[in-house]
Amino acid sequence: MKVNLEIQRFNPETDTAPHFKTYEVVVDPTDRVLDALMDIKRNTDGSLAFRRSCAHGVCGSDAMVINGTEALACKTLIQDVTTEEGATIRIEPARHMKVQRDLMVEQEGFFQNFRSVKPFFIPDDSKQKPEKEYAQSIEERAQFDDPTKCILCGACYSACPVLDKNPNFIGPAAIVQASRFVFDSRDSGLGARLEILDQPDGVWACENHFECTRVCPREIKVTKMINFTKRAIKQYRDERGEQVNDGGAQA
Amino acid sequence: MIKHEYDAVIVGAGGSGLYAALEASKTARTAVVSKLFPSRSHTGAAQGGIGAALGNVEEDKPEWHAFDTVKGGDYLVDQQAAKILAEDAVRAVYDLENRGLPFSRTDEGKIAQRRFGGHTHHFGEGPVHRSCYAADRTGHMILQTLYQQCIKNDVSFFDEFQAMDVIMDGNRVAGIVALELATGEIHLFRSKAVLFATGGFGRMFKITSNAYANTGDGPALLARAGIPLMDMEFYQFHPTGIKGMGILITEGVRGEGGILRNRSGERFMETYAPTLLDLAPRDMVSRAIMTEIAAGRGVRGDRKIDDYVMLDATHLGKETVYSKIPDIADFCKTYLAIDPAEKPMPVQPTAHYAMGGIPTTIDGVVTTGTVTYDGLYAVGECACVSVHGANRLGTNSLVDLVVFGRRAGMHIADYVKGASMPSLPEGAEEAAVKKIERLHDGSKGPHVGPFYTRMQEAMMAKVGVYRNERPMTEAVDLIRTLRDEFRAVRSEDTNKAFNSDVLGILELENLLDLSLVTAASALNRKESRGAHSREDYPERDDAGWLKHTLASLDGQDVKIDYKDVDTSIWEPKPRTY
Ligand SMILES: Cc1cc2nc3c(=O)[nH]c(=O)nc-3n(C[C@H](O)[C@H](O)[C@H](O)COP(=O)(O)OP(=O)(O)OC[C@H]3O[C@@H](n4cnc5c(N)ncnc54)[C@H](O)[C@@H]3O)c2cc1C
Ligand code: SF4
Ligand code: FES
Numbered sequence: 120m121k122v123n124l125e126i127q128r129f130n131p132e133t134d135t136a137p138h139f140k141t142y143e144v145v146v147d148p149t150d151r152v153l154d155a156l157m158d159i160k161r162n163t164d165g166s167l168a169f170r171r172s173c174a175h176g177v178c179g180s181d182a183m184v185i186n187g188t189e190a191l192a193c194k195t196l197i198q199d200v201t202t203e204e205g206a207t208i209r210i211e212p213a214r215h216m217k218v219q220r221d222l223m224v225e226q227e228g229f230f231q232n233f234r235s236v237k238p239f240f241i242p243d244d245s246k247q248k249p250e251k252e253y254a255q256s257i258e259e260r261a262q263f264d265d266p267t268k269c270i271l272c273g274a275c276y277s278a279c280p281v282l283d284k285n286p287n288f289i290g291p292a293a294i295v296q297a298s299r300f301v302f303d304s305r306d307s308g309l310g311a312r313l314e315i316l317d318q319p320d321g322v323w324a325c326e327n328h329f330e331c332t333r334v335c336p337r338e339i340k341v342t343k344m345i346n347f348t349k350r351a352i353k354q355y356r357d358e359r360g361e362q363v364n365d366g367g368a369q370a
Numbered sequence: 371m372i373k374h375e376y377d378a379v380i381v382g383a384g385g386s387g388l389y390a391a392l393e394a395s396k397t398a399r400t401a402v403v404s405k406l407f408p409s410r411s412h413t414g415a416a417q418g419g420i421g422a423a424l425g426n427v428e429e430d431k432p433e434w435h436a437f438d439t440v441k442g443g444d445y446l447v448d449q450q451a452a453k454i455l456a457e458d459a460v461r462a463v464y465d466l467e468n469r470g471l472p473f474s475r476t477d478e479g480k481i482a483q484r485r486f487g488g489h490t491h492h493f494g495e496g497p498v499h500r501s502c503y504a505a506d507r508t509g510h511m512i513l514q515t516l517y518q519q520c521i522k523n524d525v526s527f528f529d530e531f532q533a534m535d536v537i538m539d540g541n542r543v544a545g546i547v548a549l550e551l552a553t554g555e556i557h558l559f560r561s562k563a564v565l566f567a568t569g570g571f572g573r574m575f576k577i578t579s580n581a582y583a584n585t586g587d588g589p590a591l592l593a594r595a596g597i598p599l600m601d602m603e604f605y606q607f608h609p610t611g612i613k614g615m616g617i618l619i620t621e622g623v624r625g626e627g628g629i630l631r632n633r634s635g636e637r638f639m640e641t642y643a644p645t646l647l648d649l650a651p652r653d654m655v656s657r658a659i660m661t662e663i664a665a666g667r668g669v670r671g672d673r674k675i676d677d678y679v680m681l682d683a684t685h686l687g688k689e690t691v692y693s694k695i696p697d698i699a700d701f702c703k704t705y706l707a708i709d710p711a712e713k714p715m716p717v718q719p720t721a722h723y724a725m726g727g728i729p730t731t732i733d734g735v736v737t738t739g740t741v742t743y744d745g746l747y748a749v750g751e752c753a754c755v756s757v758h759g760a761n762r763l764g765t766n767s768l769v770d771l772v773v774f775g776r777r778a779g780m781h782i783a784d785y786v787k788g789a790s791m792p793s794l795p796e797g798a799e800e801a802a803v804k805k806i807e808r809l810h811d812g813s814k815g816p817h818v819g820p821f822y823t824r825m826q827e828a829m830m831a832k833v834g835v836y837r838n839e840r841p842m843t844e845a846v847d848l849i850r851t852l853r854d855e856f857r858a859v860r861s862e863d864t865n866k867a868f869n870s871d872v873l874g875i876l877e878l879e880n881l882l883d884l885s886l887v888t889a890a891s892a893l894n895r896k897e898s899r900g901a902h903s904r905e906d907y908p909e910r911d912d913a914g915w916l917k918h919t920l921a922s923l924d925g926q927d928v929k930i931d932y933k934d935v936d937t938s939i940w941e942p943k944p945r946t947y
Contacts, residue, residue, distance in 0.1 A: 132865055149705075157582075161819035165862030165871040172581040175617045175701060177510065178410040194704055219552070220868035226407070239518035240470025251424075252467040254479040260472065267472050267504075267511065271409050303472065338700075 121145055122197060123207040124155055126167065129218050137218065141207070148198035152185060152208070156192055169222035176336055179272035183222050184211040189274040189334040213277035215286070229273050232289040235315045236297040241308025259304040266299035266344050268337040275331035275341050281324055288324040289315065291331040291341045298344040301351050309355055317356070319366030322349050371556045371799055376401045377786040378563040379546055381533045381588060383408035385416075385509070385771035386750025387567030388516035388525075390734070393779025394563075395525050398786045401559065402525060403548055405532040405583065405873070408517050412569055412581040413771065416509020417697065418622035419501030420466075420772075421489060421765030422459035426480040427499035432456040434491055435500060437940060439766060442488040442651045443725075443759020444900035444910065445942035446601065446918065446935055451732050453939065455757045455766070455773055462772040463502050471515040473504050474694075484694075485625040488651035488763040494947070497649050501765040506620050506695045512768060531557060532873050533587060534805070536564065536595050536746070537798045543745040544792035547802040551873065554866030556806070558799050562786045565747035565778055566592065566728060573877075574885045575721035576830035577676075579611055579618035583877075588752040589727050590880035593887060597746075598738055598920040598931065600754040601726035602884070603892035603902045606762055607835050609655040611720025613678040617701055619717055621764045623710075624648040626694050628683040630655070631714065632667040638679075646947040653761040653901040654947065656719040660835045669716065675831060680714040687711065719835055725762055725901065726891075727754040729920065729933070734778025738920055739933040745789060749778045756918065760900020808860075809872055815860035818878050821852055825885055833889050837904045842893040849886045850926050856882060883923060890928035891921045912942050 121143055129137035142163060144155045153171055160167050169192070170180040176194035183192055186200055186209055200208050216224035242248070275291035282288055297316055300306040316322050322345060331341035356363050378394045380387050383404035394400045404411070423430040435456035440447045467473055467481060474482040483499040491498040504511040520527075528548070535547040537560075545560040568588030572580025589599050609630070610619040624630070630648050632638045642658040643650035650658075659679050662668060668677030683691060691699055691711040702710045728748035731737050732755060736746040750771050757770055828848050832841035856879060863871035897911040898904050918933040 130865060132867060158819070160871075160874075161822060162817050165817065165874075166865070168863075168868050168870050170870075172406055172410050172583045173412060173415050174582060175415070175615075176704065177415050177697075178406075178412070178581065180406075180410050196705070220865075223868055223870075230407075234521050237522075239522040240515075242468075242470075248468060251464050252473070252481050255475055256479045257475045257477065259479075260475045263472070264505075267514075268507065270414070270510070299472075300470070303470070305470070 120148060120204050122201065122205065124159065125207050125209045126221070127211045128221050130220060146197050148196070148202060150197050151193050152195045152197065152200065153181060153192040155197065168220040177270060179270035182213050182272040182274040182277065184213060184277065189213065189278045191272060191274070191336045194336050213273055215277055215279070215282045216273065226273060229276055229290065229292070232293040233271060233296055235289065236293050237308060237312050238296040238300070240300065241306055241311055243307040253305045255304055262304070263299050263302040265339050266295045268339055269295050269299070270337060272336060274334045274336060278330040278334045280328045280330060281326055285320065285324055287320040289321055291345060294322055294345050294348055295339060295341055298348045301348055309351065313352065316348065317352050317364045319364065322352060323363070323365035371558055374401065374557060374559045375791065376559060376561045378565065378782050379403055379559045379561040380565045380567060381546060382567030382569060382750065383527065384411035384567060384569050384750060385413035385512050385516060385768065386775040387565070388520055389772050389775030390565055390567060390749055390779035390782065391525050392516065392519055392523060393776050394782040395523065397783045400525065401528055403528045403531045403533060403546070403559065405530060407529050408527065409513060411513060412584055414510045414513040415581065416512070416768055417506040417618060417620035418486060418625065419484060419503035419508045419765045420463060420512070420768035421486065421500050421763070422463040422502055422769065423456065423500060424460060424463065424481060424483060424502065426476055427483045430491060430498055430500055432460060434493060434498070435459065435489070437493050438489050439757060439763055440759070440940055441494070441945060442763040443761055444945055445916065445937065446756065446759035446899060448756050448936040449939040450936055451755045451757045454732055455769055458773045459769045462769065462776070466512060466515060466772065469515055469519055471504065471511050473502055484622055485649060486764045487621050487624070487649045487655070489765070497646060501622070501625065503622065506622055506697045509768060532876065534591065534802045534876060536591055537794060538595055539792050539795055541741060541743050542792060543743060544794055544798070547799045549806070549873065551868060551870070554869055556799055556803055560791065560794050562789045562791060563745040563747060563782045565734065565749060565782060566752055567748070567750045567775070568752045570724050570751040571881060571884050572721045574825060574829050574881045574888065576826040577611060577616040577718065578721040579608060579616050580721065585877035585880050586752065586884045587877065587880050588748065590883045592728055593883055593923040596922065597736065597743065598729065598922040599727060599887055600729035600918050600920055600933065601756060602888045602921055603895050603919060604725035604760045604900055605721065605888060606652055606723040606725060606901050607656045607719040608652055608722035609659055609719050610681050610717040612701065612705060613716040613718050615705060616720040617705060618720065618722065619681060619698055619715055620695065623681060623683050623695055623698060626690060627686055628681055630659070631680045631682050632662045633669050633671055634667065638662050643947040650947045651761055651763060653903070656835050657903060659719055675834070676718065678716045678718040681717045682714040683710045684712060684714060721830070723762055723767060724751055725754070725756070725758040725760065727752045729754050732777065733781040734774055735781065745785065747778050747782060749774045760902060806872065809875060810861055810864070813860055815858040816855070818859060818875060821856060821878055825849065825852055825882060829885055829889070833892050835903065837892055837902065838906050839893070842889055845889045846886065846893060849882060849889060853882050853886065853926065887921050887923055887928055891919050891930070894930050895919060916942060
């Protein structure tokens with residue numbers, strides 16, 4: 120079938136504002152949107168810029184806005200968007216990140232937020248390292264399974280309404296990445312992560328819009344993990360007779 | 371042009387590059403240069419597991435693991451290297467766990483292990499639980515864990531820099547030339563040591579489990595610099611890729627009990643590998659599938675090479691499917707609209723893994739056996755130690771990454787202490803600069819699309835699972851033609867910054883070069899061994915061919931030489947399962 124891809128183009132070196140360019144492509148309904156983009160790039164217009172690598176939803180390169188919703192181009196089939204001959208599919212870059220070129224966006228801020236939560240294993244230094252593996256039960260492992268799936272695609276960051284008004288919010292993905300350790304029975308780094316998480320622009324900025332959960336291509340229960348993290352922080356502070364630093368938001 | 375100076379430059383941020391970086395950066399000034407943001411590397415796609423004889427589920431020994439590796443590789447494996455792989459795997463897996471890797475667990479809270487193709491107890495008596503896994507996301511967890519450790523240890527990254535050229539001063543490395551995506555600038559890295567960890571090159575084939583980025587840049591640019599590549603004819607076709615798309619369905623599905631069936635529902639592996647059945651090594655299972663298809667027993671029954679068979683996991687139950695292979699269930703739902711707990715999966719062989727690559731010592735130093743290149747290293751899928759020989763066993767690549775990544779990193783740290791900073795030859799970056807200028811010379815060339823299609827279709831059909839003299843000769847001729855025509859390709863994007871067109875053209879050049887080396891090496895080897903299966907020479911011929919191929923690219927020619935195989939532990943025997 121034939122569909123039209125209406126793609127937002129922007130070249131900061133020559134354009135003053137973004138514009139849309141439409142490409143007609145022949146596709147199978149079961150093709151990925153990424154297949155259509157690759158077809159354009161390789162056979163029609165080599166100047167079209169977007170990121171991609173794995174082509175099956177595991178590397179996180181190609182989060183974009185497809186017909187108004189954040190999605191990975193490689194995990195969205197044409198038939199998921201339209202089954203109508205001649206239909207138009209609108210493709211825009213992810214939001215809340217500066218456009219570098221066409222569908223490529225600047226991710227440095229997003230990754231900076233990710234790095235800031237100390238997204239690495241922090242063992243309890245007072246305990247001896249095991250000779251073999253740390254013991255962990257199947258149930259303990261299940262506690263943090265969901266956030267281990269995150270591929271840092273930024274779809275949640277793009278969809279989050281809080282970031283519309285507060286660009287300083289560290290964003291859903293950074294919290295998901297922190298929660299992967301907070302709920303790991305082997306980790307004891309919550310205290311070390313609080314300086315970023317327990318801040319008005321940390322976990323407390325989340326207003327439970329659930330947009331992140333809706334768009335996450337890994338089907339992570341993002342909002343739930345954020346709320347669990349809030350609870351763990353509250354409990355940590357309570358145990359020490361301290362207040363959370365939510366800037367009064369949760370009072 | 372921008373200049374940098376480091377003790378060590380690591381090109382590639384997959385599992386192997388990151389591990390080497392962690393080790394080297396402990397004492398050496400190290401930069402990691404990667405064309406992808408590190409967490410986007412294809413190590414993240416690995417599913418089924420990492421092999422190590424932990425014995426958490428049943429008795430196991432590194433010695434059995436080493437033997438399986440050698441036999442699985444059809445005796446083209448260097449045996450002392452396989453011994454190191456199997457022995458050090460145990461330490462490596464505990465090390466990853468201790469760095470936080472979230473392995474799945476046994477009832478006793480230990481690292482969970484599953485069965486995998488070709489991995490046996492007591493030297494082939496029956497399958498063994500050796501593959502340590504984190505559901506079907508083992509590679510993702512390894513990549514995440516190693517990247518997390520790099521963040522913790524403040525490793526320096528140059529993200530989205532694509533290496534174009536290596537700078538050699540005789541047989542000593544002096545640095546690399548890289549192109550930065552964000553600016554289009556050429557960067558010159560002067561360095562005492564350079565390690566290539568650029569991953570696989572499955573994109574030379576039409577149906578592949580490999581990422582778009584898997585274009586073999588490291589091996590290709592070294593080949594152009596005159597360094598021979600080893601055993602390039604040995605390319606693995608994984609038996610179970612999603613029909614038409616090539617997306618991998620892990621062997622872990624069969625490890626958990628999944629069964630391959632032909633159009634009449636027969637478990638055809640009973641005929642081909644009576645002991646290991648569906649868990650026979652990959653080369654055998656892929657051949658079995660292609661034989662079924664050729665006999666009209668594929669699902670369509672039309673005997674065409676793109677026919678397929680079924681992988682049945684319906685008897686495993688929802689519980690096992692959703693907990694042990696959740697991503698597979700997700701891929702099937704997304705791309706096939708089926709639930710593998712309810713319906714079998716349509717599968718066909720998919721180009722998966724390069725056994726061959728840049729020849730190295732057990733410490734990652736690039737060597738032909740007679741010439742050693744000082745300061746030049748390679749690890750991971752782009753390297754060839756060789757621990758995989760003529761056919762890699764599942765779970766052994768992830769082991770390879772961490773075991774040899776670590777060894778190379780340590781060797782680099784040591785080497786740079788005693789080495790002086792090399793001087794850069796005059797005009798070191800000139801070839802790269804000219805190449806980019808030519809792509810921007812204003813003339814109009816052909817689109818890259820047809821090059822990809824022609825190369826990938828020819829390689830799939832003529833240098834695939836089964837091979838023959840004539841088709842391979844045709845493939846070699848076609849690739850030569852494409853390499854000629856390629857010279858007319860120009861960047862359609864006239865911008866400098868964020869010009870992904872130029873990067874893609876450089877990748878195509880690499881794939882064309884490696885396709886030529888692969889096809890020519892395959893044409894040269896007149897026997898069948900492991901993944902290299904010739905219908906015109908169906909037998910393994912140890913007297914004539916128990917040797918590694920060394921192939922050097924010389925214009926449109928490929929010059930062939932050989933290197934001995936280390937068979938110091940086990941005598942080569944016929945390979946039955
Ligand atoms: C779908 C799939 C599943 C697999 N499952 C398993 C499994 O279960 N067990 C197992 O053992 N093996 C498995 N494998 C094989 C294994 O995952 C790979 O062989 C391995 O991960 C490769 O790692 P690497 O470090 O060599 O390269 P990669 O992880 O591919 O990384 C390559 C790196 O090099 C960089 N790079 C490439 N070219 C350039 C350049 N020109 N300049 C700068 N940087 C560059 C990239 O940016 C990237 O960072 C699987 C493979 C696939 C495709
Ligand atoms: S939480 Fe989901 S949407 Fe957000 S970055 Fe991770 S994978 Fe992407
Ligand atoms: S290309 Fe990797 S997630 Fe889409």
